[in-house]
Amino acid sequence: MQELLEKLASLREYLDIPGKTRRLNELDRELSDPDLWSNAARARQVTQEAGTIRRIVDGYSTLQSDATGLEEMLAMASAEEQELLAEEQEGIQKRVDDLYRETLFTMKHADTAAIVRVKSGAGGTESQDWAGMLSRMFMRWAERHGFKAELLDQQDGEQAGVISSEFIIRGEKAFGMMAPEHGVHRLVRVSPFDSNNRRHTSFASVDVVPEVPEEQIDIHIPDSDLRRDVFRSQGAGGQGVNTTDSAVRLTHLPTGIAVASQVTRSQIKNHEIALQILKQRLYDIEMKKREAEEAKARGEQKKIEWGSQIRSYVLDKQYVKDHRTGVMKHNPDDVLDGDLDELMWAGLEWMAGKRVSEEAGDDE
Numbered sequence: 102m103q104e105l106l107e108k109l110a111s112l113r114e115y116l117d118i119p120g121k122t123r124r125l126n127e128l129d130r131e132l133s134d135p136d137l138w139s140n141a142a143r144a145r146q147v148t149q150e151a152g153t154i155r156r157i158v159d160g161y162s163t164l165q166s167d168a169t170g171l172e173e174m175l176a177m178a179s180a181e182e183q184e185l186l187a188e189e190q191e192g193i194q195k196r197v198d199d200l201y202r203e204t205l206f207t208m209k210h211a212d213t214a215a216i217v218r219v220k221s222g223a224g225g226t227e228s229q230d231w232a233g234m235l236s237r238m239f240m241r242w243a244e245r246h247g248f249k250a251e252l253l254d255q256q257d258g259e260q261a262g263v264i265s266s267e268f269i270i271r272g273e274k275a276f277g278m279m280a281p282e283h284g285v286h287r288l289v290r291v292s293p294f295d296s297n298n299r300r301h302t303s304f305a306s307v308d309v310v311p312e313v314p315e316e317q318i319d320i321h322i323p324d325s326d327l328r329r330d331v332f333r334s335q336g337a338g339g340q341g342v343n344t345t346d347s348a349v350r351l352t353h354l355p356t357g358i359a360v361a362s363q364v365t366r367s368q369i370k371n372h373e374i375a376l377q378i379l380k381q382r383l384y385d386i387e388m389k390k391r392e393a394e395e396a397k398a399r400g401e402q403k404k405i406e407w408g409s410q411i412r413s414y415v416l417d418k419q420y421v422k423d424h425r426t427g428v429m430k431h432n433p434d435d436v437l438d439g440d441l442d443e444l445m446w447a448g449l450e451w452m453a454g455k456r457v458s459e460e461a462g463d464d465e
Contacts, residue, residue: 281448
C-alpha cells in the first residue's frame with residue numbers, strides 16, 4: 102500500500118495538479134463569460150482544454166481520497182478483513198496505472214484524429230503486400246477500440262497489397278496512440294510469392310500526423326504552388342463502383358508532397374478534403390521545424406524522434422520486436438490482427454523519456 106501511495110505522490114508532482122487546478126479555474130471563469138460563445142472556435146478550444154484538465158484533476162482527487170480511505174481501513178482491519186480489501190486495492194492500483202498513462206501523451210494534439218499514410222518500400226509485390234498488411238493491422242486496431250477509420254486514398258499493388266494507403270482514424274486520443282507507429286516497419290518471412298520458398302525482407306513506411314483543428318492552421322497555399330490531377334476512383338466493382346473521374350490528387354510543387362482523396366463522388370468535395378489534408382501535412386512539417394529550432398536555441402540535445410527502422414515482424418521465427426523499447430511479442434498473427442496496445446504503450450513511454458532506448462537490433 103505504501104508503494105501505491107508513493108506512486109500517487111509522484112504522479113501529483115509529474116501531473117502538476119496544483120498548476121492544472123489554477124489553469125482549470127481560469128478556464129472556468131472564461132467559460133462563464135457569455136461573450137465567449139460569440140467566438141465558436143475559441144469556445145470549442147476552451148471547452149476541450151477544460152474537459153481534458155478537469156478529467157485529470159478530478160480523477161486524481163478522487164483517487165487520492167479513495168487511496169487514503171483504503172489505507173485507514175487496512176490499518177484497522179484484521180488479517181481476514183485485509184484479504185477482503187485486496188480486490189479494492191487492486192482496483193485502485195489499476196486506476197493509478199491508468200492515470201500514469203495520461204502522463205505519456207506528451208505530444209501536441211494527442212486528443213485529435215490521426216492521419217495515417219502507409220507506403221510500400223522498394224521490392225515490388227513483396228513490399229506492396231506488406232504495406233497492405235500494415236494498413237489492415239491499423240484498421241483492425243481501430244476496430245478493436247471502437248474507433249472509426251475512413252479511407253482517403255489507396256493505390257493498389259499490381260498483384261497484391263497496396264503501393265500506398267492513406268486514412269484517418271477517429272477516436273479518443275487516436276493520434277496520441279498512433280504516434281509511436283510513425284517510422285519504418287520491417288517484415289521477414291518465407292515469401293508466398295516465391296516458388297522456391299525463400300526468405301524475403303520487406304519494408305514499408307508509416308507516417309502519422311494529427312488532424313489539427315482548421316482554425317489553428319494559418320497556411321495559405323497559392324494556386325501556383327499546386328498541381329491538380331483528377332482520376333477515376335478505385336472501387337470494389339459492382340453497382341457501387343464510381344465510374345466518374347471524381348478523385349482528386351493535389352501535389353504541392355515546392356515540397357513534392359502529394360495528397361489524394363476519393364472519399365466522395367463529388368470532385369469539389371474531394372478537392373476540399375485533399376487540400377485540408379495537405380495543409381495538415383505542411384503544418385506538421387512547420388511545427389517540427391520550429392520545435393527543432395527552439396530546442397537548438399535552448400542548447401537541448403534532443404533524441405531522434407523517429408528511427409529509420411522501428412520494428413521487425415519476423416514471421417518464420419514467430420516474433421515481433423520493437424527496436425526502440427525492446428518489447429518482444431511472440432504472437433505475430435495477433436499483432437497483425439490489431440493487437441498493438443502493449444507495443445503502443447511501450448512506444449509512448451519511450452517518447453516520454455520514461456523507457457530507455459534499446460539497441461536497434463533483433464535476433465536475426
